[in-house]
Amino acid sequence: MEALTLDRIQFAFTITYHYLFPQLTMGLAPLIVIFKTLAIWKKDERWNQTARFWAKIFGITFLFGVVTGIPMEFQFGTNWAAFSRYAGGVIGQTLAMEGMFAFFLESSFIGLFLFGEKRLGQTLHWLSAFLLFVGTWLSGWFIIATNAWMQHPVGYETAADGSVQLTSFWSLLLNEWAVYQYMHNMGGAVVTGSFAVAAMGAFYVLSRKQVEYGKMFLKAGVIAGCISSIWMLFPSGDLRGKMVAKHQPVTLAAMEGLFDTTAGAPLVLIGQPDMEKQRLDNAIHIPKMLSFLTYQRWDAEVRGLNEFPKDQHPDNIPLLYYSFHIMVGLGTMFIALMTIAAFWLWRGWLFGSNWLMWIIMLSFPLPFIANTVGWMTTELGRQPWLVYGLFRTEHGASPMVSSGNVLFTLLGFLGMYTVLSLLYIFLMLRRIEYGADELAIAAEIPGQEVDLGSAA
Amino acid sequence: METAWFMIVAFMLVCYVILDGFDIGAGIIHFFVGRSESERAAIIRSIGPVWDGNEVWLLATGGTLYFAFPVLYASAFSGFYLPLIMVLWLLIMRAAGIELRHQMDNHMWTSFWDFIFALSSILLAIFFGAALGNVIRGVPLDATGYFFEPLFTDWGVTGATGILDWFTVLSGVVALIALGVHGASWLALKTEGEINLRARRIVSFGWYALVAVTILSLVAVLQVRPQLLENYYVLPIGWLIPLAVIGSLVAIKLFNARGSERNTFLATSVYLAMMLGGAVFGLYPNVLPALDPAYSLTIYNAKAGDYGLGVGLVWWSIAIVIALGYFTFLFRTFSGKVAVEDQH
Numbered sequence: 001m002e003a004l005t006l007d008r009i010q011f012a013f014t015i016t017y018h019y020l021f022p023q024l025t026m027g028l029a030p031l032i033v034i035f036k037t038l039a040i041w042k043k044d045e046r047w048n049q050t051a052r053f054w055a056k057i058f059g060i061t062f063l064f065g066v067v068t069g070i071p072m073e074f075q076f077g078t079n080w081a082a083f084s085r086y087a088g089g090v091i092g093q094t095l096a097m098e099g100m101f102a103f104f105l106e107s108s109f110i111g112l113f114l115f116g117e118k119r120l121g122q123t124l125h126w127l128s129a130f131l132l133f134v135g136t137w138l139s140g141w142f143i144i145a146t147n148a149w150m151q152h153p154v155g156y157e158t159a160a161d162g163s164v165q166l167t168s169f170w171s172l173l174l175n176e177w178a179v180y181q182y183m184h185n186m187g188g189a190v191v192t193g194s195f196a197v198a199a200m201g202a203f204y205v206l207s208r209k210q211v212e213y214g215k216m217f218l219k220a221g222v223i224a225g226c227i228s229s230i231w232m233l234f235p236s237g238d239l240r241g242k243m244v245a246k247h248q249p250v251t252l253a254a255m256e257g258l259f260d261t262t263a264g265a266p267l268v269l270i271g272q273p274d275m276e277k278q279r280l281d282n283a284i285h286i287p288k289m290l291s292f293l294t295y296q297r298w299d300a301e302v303r304g305l306n307e308f309p310k311d312q313h314p315d316n317i318p319l320l321y322y323s324f325h326i327m328v329g330l331g332t333m334f335i336a337l338m339t340i341a342a343f344w345l346w347r348g349w350l351f352g353s354n355w356l357m358w359i360i361m362l363s364f365p366l367p368f369i370a371n372t373v374g375w376m377t378t379e380l381g382r383q384p385w386l387v388y389g390l391f392r393t394e395h396g397a398s399p400m401v402s403s404g405n406v407l408f409t410l411l412g413f414l415g416m417y418t419v420l421s422l423l424y425i426f427l428m429l430r431r432i433e434y435g436a437d438e439l440a441i442a443a444e445i446p447g448q449e450v451d452l453g454s455a456a
Numbered sequence: 457m458e459t460a461w462f463m464i465v466a467f468m469l470v471c472y473v474i475l476d477g478f479d480i481g482a483g484i485i486h487f488f489v490g491r492s493e494s495e496r497a498a499i500i501r502s503i504g505p506v507w508d509g510n511e512v513w514l515l516a517t518g519g520t521l522y523f524a525f526p527v528l529y530a531s532a533f534s535g536f537y538l539p540l541i542m543v544l545w546l547l548i549m550r551a552a553g554i555e556l557r558h559q560m561d562n563h564m565w566t567s568f569w570d571f572i573f574a575l576s577s578i579l580l581a582i583f584f585g586a587a588l589g590n591v592i593r594g595v596p597l598d599a600t601g602y603f604f605e606p607l608f609t610d611w612g613v614t615g616a617t618g619i620l621d622w623f624t625v626l627s628g629v630v631a632l633i634a635l636g637v638h639g640a641s642w643l644a645l646k647t648e649g650e651i652n653l654r655a656r657r658i659v660s661f662g663w664y665a666l667v668a669v670t671i672l673s674l675v676a677v678l679q680v681r682p683q684l685l686e687n688y689y690v691l692p693i694g695w696l697i698p699l700a701v702i703g704s705l706v707a708i709k710l711f712n713a714r715g716s717e718r719n720t721f722l723a724t725s726v727y728l729a730m731m732l733g734g735a736v737f738g739l740y741p742n743v744l745p746a747l748d749p750a751y752s753l754t755i756y757n758a759k760a761g762d763y764g765l766g767v768g769l770v771w772w773s774i775a776i777v778i779a780l781g782y783f784t785f786l787f788r789t790f791s792g793k794v795a796v797e798d799q800h
Contacts (some may be wrong), residue, residue, distance in 0.1 A: 063555045066508065067548040071541075073518055077533025078540055081602065084533075088526020089760040093768065096523035099516035100775035107512040108782035111505035112789060121787055163526075165761030380609065397536035400604035409541040416545055427559055 004394060004404040007079045010410040012379075014071050016372055017417050021065035023371050026140055027193020028058050029133035031224060034125045044108060050216055051129070051438035052117075054197070059114045060427050064420060066107075069263040071413070079406065083386050085397030090156050090166040091146045093172060098142035106135035137186065141178075144185055147177035148388050151378070153248050164390070180243050180377075184236040187228050191334060192367040194210040194225035198341070199364035200432065202357040204289045215351055218360070222350070226342040229334040237331070238293075244381065248388065249382035250308040254317045255299075255324040256290055256306045257283075265290040265302035270325070273318045323376035330370040337363060374377065457765050458755040462522035462743070464772065466521055466736045472513035472640075473584075473732060474725045479503040479510055481639015483550065483577025484632065486570060489643055489654045492794050496570050500557055502646035502794045507554060509786060511547070516779075523768060525603065527758040528743045535595055535603040536587065541621050545582050550576035556603065578632065581690035585631025588614050589624030592735055593680050594616070597753065613680050617747070630669045634731065637662040637708070638724040647718040648793050659712045659720060667705060670731075674698075677735075681745070684738030694737050700730040 032054050039047035073095065076084050112120060113128040120128060138399040153169030156164045166172060191319045198221025204214025245252045252258075257280045258265060267290040271283030305313060312321050341360060344350040350357070382388055386396045482489075482503055486490035490496035520530040533540060553573030593613055596603045608618035610751050611625075620628075640662060677684060688694040707723035737743065744753040759765065 024589060046553065060559075067551045070547055074540060074544055075517060076522065076535065077529045078537050079534070081530035081534035084522065085527055085530040085601075088522055089764055090531060092523030092529075093764055096516075096519040096768070097771060099512070099519035103512045103515055103781055104509070104775070107509040108779075108786045110508060115505045116789055118497075125590075135794075145531050159761060166764035166767070169767045235509075249461060292776045313784070383464060387754040390472060398530075398537070398602070399600065399603045401534050402538045402604075405537055409538070412541070412545060415550060417606060420548070423556065427556070430560070438518075 001407075002405060003401060003406050004397045005210060005402075006403050006406040006410055008393070010406060010413065011075055011079060013410070014068065014075065014417075016375075017071055018065065018413040019371065019375060020368055021061050021068060021353060022136070022140070023189045023192045023368070024196060025058055025062050025065055026189035027191065028054055028061075028138045028196070029136045029193075030190065031193050031197060031220065032058060033055050033126075033129050036129045036221070040122060040126060042376065046216065049436045050213060050220075050379040053213070053431075056431055057092050057196075057428070059110070060184075060424070060431070062110055064424055068417070068420070069190070078119065079398055080386075080396050080403065081398035081401075085390065086391055087150075087387055087397070089159070089163055090153075091422070093166055093169070094142045094146040094149070097124070098139055098146075098307055100136050102139035102142060105131060106139060109135060113256075117158075138456055140215050140311055141185060145173055145175060145178045146181045147378070148173070148175045149180050149374045150353045151181070151382055152177035152243070153387055153390055154229055164387075165421075169222075176300060177243055177247070180236065180239040184232065184240040184330075184374075187236050188367070190224060190228040190302075192371060194221045194228055194338075195333070195334075195360075195364050195367045197221035197430055199361045203432070203437065204362035205351060206354065206357050206361065213436040218346060218357070220410075222338060222341045222345050222360075224339040229331070229338045233335060234329050241293070248381060250295070250305065250312055253305045253313060254302060254314045255377060255381060256302075257321045258302060258380045260304040260306050261301060262304060263291070263301045264299040267293065268325075273321050275317060317382065320323050320377060320380040323373040323380060325371050326373045327377060329375075330366055333363075334367070334370070334455070457762060457769075458524075458759045459741070460769065461520075461759070462740060462755050462766060464515065465521050465524060466733070468513060468517040468597055470729045470732050472510075472799035473728050474519050475510035475513055476507070476636050477635045477728055479507040479639070480581055481635040481637070483553075483573050483639070484581055484636040485640055485643070485655070485658055486577070487599060488573040488658060489640070489651055490570075490692075491650075491654075493566055495534075495651050496566070497558070497793050498647060498651060498796045500573070500797070503641060505790045507510070508551075509783065511551075518691060520772070522759060524765060525743055525753075525755070525758040526729075526760050528753050529605065531597065531601055531753060531758075532595075532744055535597075535605055536590070536619065537604065538588065538607055540694070543580065545579050546576045546583070550580065552668060581635045582625075582628035583627035583630045586624040587621060588631070588732075588735065589627030590619060591739070591744060592627070592677060592684065593621075593623055594745040594747045594752075596749070597744065597751040603746075620659060623676055626669075626673060626676055630673045630731075632664060633665050633669055634724075634728060637666050638721075638728060641708070641712070641717070641721040641724045641787050645721045646794050647796075649796065651796065656712060656715070656717075659708065659724075662711070663705070663709055665728075666708075670701065670705070684735070687740060687750055697730055697734040699738055701734065704730060705770075713767070717718045743771060746781075754763075 018354045021358045028105065032051050035047050035051035035054065036043065039051060076095075109128045109132045113125070113132050116128065117125045150173060151220045152175060153164070153168060154175050155168035157167045159165045196218050201217025201219070201221055204210040205218065244255070256265075257268055257271060259278045259280065266285035266286070266287045268280060268283050268285045271280045271285070274281050291302055292298050293303060305317075337359060341356060342352060344353055345358060384392055384394070461557045484500055486496060486499060490499045548571050553569045553576060557569035557573070576784060579629050590605070595605060596617060606618050607621040611618070611621045613621050613623050637659055640655045640658040644652055644659065647655065704723050704727035709725065711719040711723055742752050743755055743758050748754045
């Protein structure tokens with residue numbers, strides 16, 4: 001394999017693996033703030049225990065997010081030097097701001113939040129939870145702004161040496177594309193967080209241990225999950241889709257598997273793109289729906305792949321098509337599941353409905369999949385460009401780094417991340433075994449918990 | 457403007473080396489200072505709430521470097537491909553060592569992570585020192601503005617160079633000893649009893665090694681890159697830097713003998729800052745010298761556009777003030793000594 005292919009595989013692998021962790025921490029962060037708020041507001045120590053339990057999960061996940069995140073920043077230079085040279089004058093801005101504004105905030109307050117409850121007191125501890133939430137979501141903003149610029153470049157000029165340089169700070173930072181992408185992405189993180197909380201609750205209720213906490217988790221998770229799942233479709237998903245239709249019409253055609261320009265285009269639910277015959281096999285579709293969703297007219301014309309030169313087509317159309325359809329399919333299921341669960345909760349049936357709690361428990365991995373394929377849709381949809389319409393992926397790799405060297409590091413990452421996965425699963429299972437109830441007890445055993453509060 | 461950003465990046469790098477330096481240093485001497493499991497737990501606790509924030513200085517410095525000098529970032533990171541990726545692996549291992557150790561109360565578990573923590577800290581110090589050595593020696597940049605160095609070739613400093621040669625390995629050893637002493641002075645400050653005594657003993661013995669390698673590295677630098685002195689002749693005030701190095705070395709010895717822990721730690725910090733400062737002062741305006749000087753990357757040919765750099769000055773100034781505020785609050789909250797707890 002040539003170096004470019006390996007560079008792409010390594011980046012795709014490391015970023016996909018990395019994002020499993022931040023989506024959970026960014027989703028849990030606001031929920032933890034809510035738990036802390038409830039604890040203070042209702043003067044209910046159980047919400048504090050809930051916050052502590054999820055803080056432990058948050059802490060381990062945050063650590064894995066940090067260590068797998070450092071390679072992302074480095075790889076811009078190590079594997080994508082030509083791209084960095086080309087675009088560093090613009091995206092260096094947002095990446096540096098992430099470090100200066102978000103990372104310092106997060107890293108300072110994670111220590112205070114996890115180890116400082118006794119020293120800080122409840123009000124300051126609430127504040128550190130809140131600032132941690134702000135930090136993780138700020139970090140998300142700078143990354144989305146970076147990605148949004150690559151999807152929809154604004155506020156730049158091309159310099160004499162061929163590189164791009166920033167001309168408008170605020171158009172980079174408040175890129176229209178970034179606003180909708182951020183709304184959609186952060187909603188996706190909250191879906192992951194809510195499902196994790198709800199699934200953990202279902203597990204505790206079903207396994208008849210920690211039942212009291214289990215019910216609290218379920219309640220919080222289902223309400224947050226219901227709101228965030230609907231948010232993913234409307235307004236954020238809708239707005240996000242219109243951005244693609246407006247600025248990347250060829251990507252829209254590929255996502256939908258629309259080979260030929262059609263007036264009154266149907267919305268495809270399922271079917272397999274056949275690239276050889278340039279058609280969609282075994283398609284099940286809703287007539288005229290795509291035209292309506294995109295242009296609010298039933299007979300509007302949607303441009304198909306045939307309208308665009310081949311060298312502008314995304315280079316892996318079937319994978320892009322499946323990624324998008326899996327995301328939409330899962331998102332629809334989330335809305336259905338969480339709406340039913342919320343209704344059951346409201347009627348007081350939820351804790352007696354084992355079948356429903358089983359489904360909630362077993363569906364915890366699904367939001368991770370949905371977020372992953374969502375990002376795959378974004379990134380595969382941008383191909384063959386690194387910076388849409390300006391700079392092709394094939395020109396971005398480091399010119400002097402040979403394929404043998406990239407394969408070496410790719411294999412190294414594969415091995416290292418396999419070990420990390422095993423550790424993460426092992427630590428999570430232990431946490432779940434402890435439960436929220438026993439945290440206070442566990443904290444009393446020296447060596448179990450690092451707590452500087454009692455140490456000094 | 458580019459000079460301002462050169463100084464900003466240098467300042468952030470110094471902050472990183474001083475801050476993450478003490479927790480890497482603690483790792484280097486982990487097994488020498490912490491003889492029992494509970495003593496090693498105390499060492500980890502002394503850096504527990506702050507190491508993550510310290511390491512973020514590396515990320516923030518990297519981000520700022522990318523922003524201010526994208527051409528340098530592209531050339532240097534792809535040229536140092538293998539060692540940089542290995543640094544990433546070491547950072548992952550080290551983070552796991554620190555944070556996973558206390559997750560389970562089991563002898564094998566804690567010993568394993570203690571070992572990982574110490575090993576990765578030692579290797580990181582050597583790698584970072586070697587990286588600085590590479591920058592001082594110069595790299596085989598060509599007209600395309602790129603280079604690629606294998607890990608090692610014939611260990612010589614001319615011709616087809618590798619990341620590791622006699623000079624860069626020496627730089628690695630300097631970093632290992634300097635950070636070890638720095639870490640020991642941190643542990644002396646943060647601990648009491650037996651660990652405290654051992655840490656102070658490491659400072660006093662390590663001091664002799666530190667003086668020796670400091671002199672050795674100075675001689676070696678004059679061998680490998682005598683041009684580094686040019687700036688000192690142009691701007692004689694620069695000679696204050698080597699004077700400060702000597703001063704800080706004397707101060708480490710005196711304060712440690714007197715048992716003044718805070719001042720010893722400050723002195724090792726000043727030593728690190730001045731050693732780096734001396735190199736940076738000599739390099740300016742180069743950011744990555746080439747073996748063939750015609751291809752050297754300087755602040756002028758590696759910088760980003762002027763508009764972006766101007767805007768950056770505004771937000772960077774705001775961000776650094778806020779960040780320093782966080783750090784003050786963080787270190788004050790967790791100030792004071794860490795006790796050794798009985799584990800069982």
